[in-house]
Amino acid sequence: MTDFAKPERQVPGVHHLSVGDVLVTALNDGMLEGSFDWLVGIPVADAEALHHARFRRVPPRITVNAFLLHLPDKLVLVDAGCGGAMGPETGRLAANLAAMGLVPGSVDAILSTHLHPDHVGGLLDGEGRAVFPNAELIVHAAEPRFWGDDAILAKASDQEAQFAELARATMRAYGNRMREITDGEVLRGVTAVPEPGHTPGHTGWLISSGGDSLLIWGDIVHMPGVQFARPEAGMGFDIDATQAIATRARIFDMAATDRLRVSGMHLDFPAFGHVTREGSGYAFVPEVWSPSM
């Protein structure tokens, strides 16, 4: 035996996939300790049973991903993981970008799915400054309107107030480099797909190139082991739970009907695959790993 040391960590959580001429890179930010108590619309025992049946961990862990789009004319990050906002098991985006040889100044734009801390934490450094000094921050107009509303903040729970604080810090840090959109094509080949409910401006990003496509759907799913089989199960921190359930049903139906490739921030890394109908619910079919991109 050689003196090769036993590895102590995974190789970088970086995975590339071509969508037409666009190279999409999934970047793992780590995993959050979750709880079935966060679910609404399903008994905890049912969620546990689903996880046991699928050899998933109980209590659940929640994957956090971000994505990098190598568009023909721009380098674009889709969300930025937790940064320092959610503890030591997350915040790995920066190291994974560095492992690719990418410096933050090279990122031209950030497409935000919504302004929750596990999506914007990585946009700010410890001093509250923008990590990506040259990037335009593109966000649905309903997000700054909601998180910046003092009347909503006055009635918010402690957790919602913390979320709002980070959302506001993000808006301040990117200042006049923030572009508010509502729908349509926002970058060449990238279209906004409004998915309200989880937050008012929650938005998926549809990438289309050369007859191929991918929907990066943000937080349509937080617990893949539960919500594909039981799409009526929501998260307690959905801002509008009823609307979030309706949006999930619409997006699952569209993805299954159109055989649309999807990805998401809380799907199991590397998080590319398809949605199929199964029984009264759905299932996720992961894309088979390939050495070619």
Ligand SMILES: [Zn+2]
């Ligand atoms: Zn999230």
